[in-house]
Amino acid sequence: MSEPGTPPARILVVDDQRTHREKLVRAARALGHDAESVDGGASALARLAAEPFDLVLLDILMPDMDGFEVMRFMQRDRKLADIPVIVVSALESEMDSVVRAVEMGAEDMLPKHFDRVLLAARLDSALERHRVRTREREHREHMHRLTDAASLMQHHPELPPGPLLLKTCARDDAIGRLARVFAHMSGEVHAREVRLRRQLVLLRLAGLVLAAGAILGLAPPLARITLLAQPHPLGIALWLAVICALLCLPAALWRHGPVRRQAGLMRLVATLTLCGALAGTLPVLWLSGSLPAAVLATLFPAELAFALALSPLLNARWPSPSRLLAAGLALAAVCTLAAGLPGLPRWSAHTLALALVAPFGWALCGRALACNAARDGAARIDALAAVGLSALLASVCLAPFTFVLGEFVPLFGAGATDASSSSILDPGGSAAGLVVVLLGAVLSAGATLRVLLAHEGGAEPVAAASLVTAFAALGWSVVILGENVPAALWLPLALFTGALLVRAAVLHRLEDLARAGPQIELG
Amino acid sequence: MPAYRPTTLYLRNVLLRIDAIDTIDTHALDRLGELIGGDPDALRELVQTFIEEADEIVAGLRTALSVNDLDTLRRGAHSMKSSAQDFGAGELAGLAARLESRTRDAWPSSAPADVEALATAFAAARTELRHWLADGAGRRADR
Numbered sequence: 133m134s135e136p137g138t139p140p141a142r143i144l145v146v147d148d149q150r151t152h153r154e155k156l157v158r159a160a161r162a163l164g165h166d167a168e169s170v171d172g173g174a175s176a177l178a179r180l181a182a183e184p185f186d187l188v189l190l191d192i193l194m195p196d197m198d199g200f201e202v203m204r205f206m207q208r209d210r211k212l213a214d215i216p217v218i219v220v221s222a223l224e225s226e227m228d229s230v231v232r233a234v235e236m237g238a239e240d241m242l243p244k245h246f247d248r249v250l251l252a253a254r255l256d257s258a259l260e261r262h263r264v265r266t267r268e269r270e271h272r273e274h275m276h277r278l279t280d281a282a283s284l285m286q287h288h289p290e291l292p293p294g295p296l297l298l299k300t301c302a303r304d305d306a307i308g309r310l311a312r313v314f315a316h317m318s319g320e321v322h323a324r325e326v327r328l329r330r331q332l333v334l335l336r337l338a339g340l341v342l343a344a345g346a347i348l349g350l351a352p353p354l355a356r357i358t359l360l361a362q363p364h365p366l367g368i369a370l371w372l373a374v375i376c377a378l379l380c381l382p383a384a385l386w387r388h389g390p391v392r393r394q395a396g397l398m399r400l401v402a403t404l405t406l407c408g409a410l411a412g413t414l415p416v417l418w419l420s421g422s423l424p425a426a427v428l429a430t431l432f433p434a435e436l437a438f439a440l441a442l443s444p445l446l447n448a449r450w451p452s453p454s455r456l457l458a459a460g461l462a463l464a465a466v467c468t469l470a471a472g473l474p475g476l477p478r479w480s481a482h483t484l485a486l487a488l489v490a491p492f493g494w495a496l497c498g499r500a501l502a503c504n505a506a507r508d509g510a511a512r513i514d515a516l517a518a519v520g521l522s523a524l525l526a527s528v529c530l531a532p533f534t535f536v537l538g539e540f541v542p543l544f545g546a547g548a549t550d551a552s553s554s555s556i557l558d559p560g561g562s563a564a565g566l567v568v569v570l571l572g573a574v575l576s577a578g579a580t581l582r583v584l585l586a587h588e589g590g591a592e593p594v595a596a597a598s599l600v601t602a603f604a605a606l607g608w609s610v611v612i613l614g615e616n617v618p619a620a621l622w623l624p625l626a627l628f629t630g631a632l633l634v635r636a637a638v639l640h641r642l643e644d645l646a647r648a649g650p651q652i653e654l655g
Numbered sequence: 656m657p658a659y660r661p662t663t664l665y666l667r668n669v670l671l672r673i674d675a676i677d678t679i680d681t682h683a684l685d686r687l688g689e690l691i692g693g694d695p696d697a698l699r700e701l702v703q704t705f706i707e708e709a710d711e712i713v714a715g716l717r718t719a720l721s722v723n724d725l726d727t728l729r730r731g732a733h734s735m736k737s738s739a740q741d742f743g744a745g746e747l748a749g750l751a752a753r754l755e756s757r758t759r760d761a762w763p764s765s766a767p768a769d770v771e772a773l774a775t776a777f778a779a780a781r782t783e784l785r786h787w788l789a790d791g792a793g794r795r796a797d798r
Contacts, residue, residue: 149708149734149737149738150704150707150708151701151704151705151708151709151738151741152737152738154700154701154704155687155690155691155701155741158690158691158692158697158701159690159691159692161692162690162691162692162693193730193733195730222733222736222737244737244740244741245737245740245741246690247686247690248689248690251690
């Protein structure tokens with residue numbers, strides 16, 4: 133039986149002589165250890181690689197691969213270097229070999245002719261030294277982990293230190309207790325930090341949504357003023373595209389330098405041109421002449437419905453219940469608008485379809501921008517440059533149609549004036565030109581803010597901005613144009629708001645669940 | 656083993672002991688038995704292993720002698736020395752140690768005589784160990 137206080141160890145006996153091997157194995161077993169043997173260096177290394185051993189009793193003089201070679205291999209292998217080796221040797225004839233083996237890192241030596249007491253003493257002392265070393269090393273490793281966790285908490289309070297300390301916390305000693313206390317405290321600090329950061333992000337997102345909405349809300353009344361003064365939607369759209377290109381391209385150049393040719397750049401530019409600059413602008417301009425700005429703007433939040441529907445459609449995935457509910461509410465809002473409630477205009481089918489093209493285009497743009505924002509830093513395309521390029525491309529596309537159809541209007545100077553205009557501004561002269569420039573600036577700023585929103589929060593905050601845009605447009609229409617807001621408009625707006633709230637609440641809860649990291653119990 | 660009458664058996668054993676008085680130190684076997692945990696069967700197996708392995712070593716020494724293989728000669732002598740000591744074969748161990756030391760540097764002229772002496776000593780030790788195996792009163796007879 134092993135001596136009291138010494139737990140049994142797994143011992144590998146390496147000796148080419150069968151008699152010695154058996155003697156050593158039986159003697160070690162008689163001391164309570166779990167011993168097995170191999171007859172050479174190569175098989176010893178194979179056995180050591182296959183299973184964990186606590187100690188090796190190694191003969192030095194062996195044919196093929198001797199004990200020195202076995203020790204060299206063990207030293208080179210990180211997993212084996214720590215296993216204590218006791219060399220077994222005939223003292224009187226092998227003194228030099230023993231000295232060499234000890235110099236190579238052998239823990240001790242055992243003469244070939246030994247008795248039970250000597251074997252027990254050598255094994256126990258080697259195993260005990262090894263245990264002490266292992267304990268010290270573990271102790272050091274756990275202290276390192278604790279200091280690493282402390283410095284992590286100091287420099288990156290947003291990262292949870294808990295996972296680093298899981299093993300240390302499981303220890304049943306002073307370090308374990310210290311680690312548990314530290315993990316608990318650092319967990320609280322981390323949670324507070326995460327809450328703060330999330331609030332900051334939410335505040336920033338909310339600020340961006342409000343800013344984008346408020347600025348883009350100016351667009352419907354400005355478009356109405358312009359279109360009442362100059363009933364040439366193509367001509368106005370051309371000017372808007374030119375102004376947007378002139379504003380966004382230099383801004384992109386100033387912020388990020390010349391536009392780099394990147395994979396996916398042309399695709400993004402084409403999407404933004406087709407869905408944003410053309411499909412997103414032309415219908416609004418066309419309808420601005422005939423519809424009150426407040427009514428037109430109420431259709432904008434339909435973008436939310438399209439954004440909610442697009443993702444499951446494009447990913448060919450069944451939508452989640454919250455998404456379905458939110459999309460349903462948004463759709464109901466569109467239906468109430470289309471139904472022609474008292475006080476609202478009777479839509480013809482093609483007018484309604486045309487009015488819905490713009491929010492659909494914006495939803496596609498928002499998705500394209502969010503997909504770009506989700507890429508890695510190097511692969512991400514400079515979205516502001518893409519917006520500028522798309523405006524440039526749109527102006528190139530629009531120019532021939534504008535001139536061929538005689539829709540071109542000069543921006544300043546004696547433009548065509550419409551005597552029947554009911555604009556509150558002077559419809560002629562430079563005032564109309566200024567309004568177009570202002571509208572171009574508003575659209576550029578709105579586009580930039582939507583790019584920022586897509587980077588910060590993805591496609592849905594971009595769509596949420598359209599709801600704010602609608603409310604802002606109502607306000608601006610009342611303030612600038614003196615329009616009356618029909619009471620019936622509040623129903624679809626309320627439904628849109630409901631859709632947004634349903635979606636936001638569910639997102640918020642999911643985020644909470646995802647952030648709940650591993651919990652550490654205080655012992 | 657032939658069926659001896661008890662008296663004959665006793666006399667035979669006494670005579671064998673006298674004959675092998677310097678060949679095997681049975682105290683060494685007792686110490687070996689204690690070392691491996693005191694199980695007599697285990698000790699008998701170990702003795703059997705030694706006899707078989709030492710037989711191979713002596714055969715190896717003779718071959719080495721015939722082909723002038725100094726390395727095998729030295730290694731064989733080394734192995735025999737340490738084992739023989741464990742099993743109480745003092746004379747055999749001494750002869751093996753002498754052969755080992757003589758073969759350390761160069762081929763010794765006394766090699767054939769040394770190997771033969773060693774083989775003779777082993778034969779005596781083997782006989783004695785076999786008797787020891789057969790002689791276990793109340794123990795299982797050797798195969």
